[in-house]
Amino acid sequence: MTRTFDAIIIGTGQAGPPLAGRLTRSGMTVAVIERKSFGGTCVNTGCIPTKTLVASAEAAWFARRANDFGVEVCGQVSVDMKKVKARKDAVSAKSRVGLETWLKTMSGCTVFEGHARFESAREVRVGEELLSAPRIFINAGGRAIVPDMPGLDTVGYLTNSSMMEVDFLPRHLAIIGGSYVSL
Numbered sequence: 001m002t003r004t005f006d007a008i009i010i011g012t013g014q015a016g017p018p019l020a021g022r023l024t025r026s027g028m029t030v031a032v033i034e035r036k037s038f039g040g041t042c043v044n045t046g047c048i049p050t051k052t053l054v055a056s057a058e059a060a061w062f063a064r065r066a067n068d069f070g071v072e073v074c075g076q077v078s079v080d081m082k083k084v085k086a087r088k089d090a091v092s093a094k095s096r097v098g099l100e101t102w103l104k105t106m107s108g109c110t111v112f113e114g115h116a117r118f119e120s121a122r123e124v125r126v127g128e129e130l131l132s133a134p135r136i137f138i139n140a141g142g143r144a145i146v147p148d149m150p151g152l153d154t155v156g157y158l159t160n161s162s163m164m165e166v167d168f169l170p171r172h173l174a175i176i177g178g179s180y181v182s183l
């Protein structure tokens with residue numbers, strides 16, 4: 001059986017959730033589909049976790065230079081990367097769970113968890129469910145591309161997603177590419 005909505009939103013990155021809020025407030029029924037982590041890149045593998053890691057690095061930087069500011073730190077300053085990662089995970093989880101709860105309790109909004117596939121211009125399948133709407137918004141975002149570089153497949157490498165699992169300080173780190181994420 002097909003379930004009909006006024007609008008379908010695929011993906012819960014930057015635009016999907018606020019759009020769902022706007023549409024439901026104007027009286028529309030909305031289906032929101034997410035296949036992985038609520039909040040997408042920014043919340044889970046982009047802005048928020050990386051800036052949380054930067055904040056830990058900044059705290060270590062200040063602690064090591066405390067003397068320059070007239071503050072005495074007794075003993076050596078060391079960094080516990082497992083705690084740094086745990087803090088990063090907790091900050092991301094707070095945003096992710098907050099967003100998921102907001103969508104799931106939003107009046108007029110139905111959340112479907114799974115991979116969305118188009119069956120026609122107005123129909124989208126998520127697992128066993130077939131959804132239909134006159135308006136379908138795609139907020140399917142981006143993901144890391146591993147470039148086709150000779151030898152890359154023979155060495156270990158990280159992307160912005162797999163790097164989120166690192167809970168130790170790498171002895172060496174080569175960054176390929178000089179765009180804003182690597183900077």
Ligand SMILES: Cc1cc2nc3c(=O)[nH]c(=O)nc-3n(C[C@H](O)[C@H](O)[C@H](O)COP(=O)(O)OP(=O)(O)OC[C@H]3O[C@@H](n4cnc5c(N)ncnc54)[C@H](O)[C@@H]3O)c2cc1C
Pocket residue numbers: 010011012013014015016033034035036037038039040041042043045046047048050051114115116117139140141142143160181
């Ligand atoms: C390391 C890093 C750091 C960054 N730092 C910053 C920063 O500090 N400031 C800043 O402004 N920007 C930053 N960015 C960029 C920012 O994260 C992205 O521009 C933004 O998150 C993209 O949002 P989006 O909504 O387009 O897509 P996404 O956030 O990627 O959301 C897409 C969502 O759609 C879902 N999805 C995809 N396909 C389907 C499907 N078929 N069915 C169901 N669901 C699907 C995905 O699971 C995902 O949840 C950073 C990016 C990276 C990688």
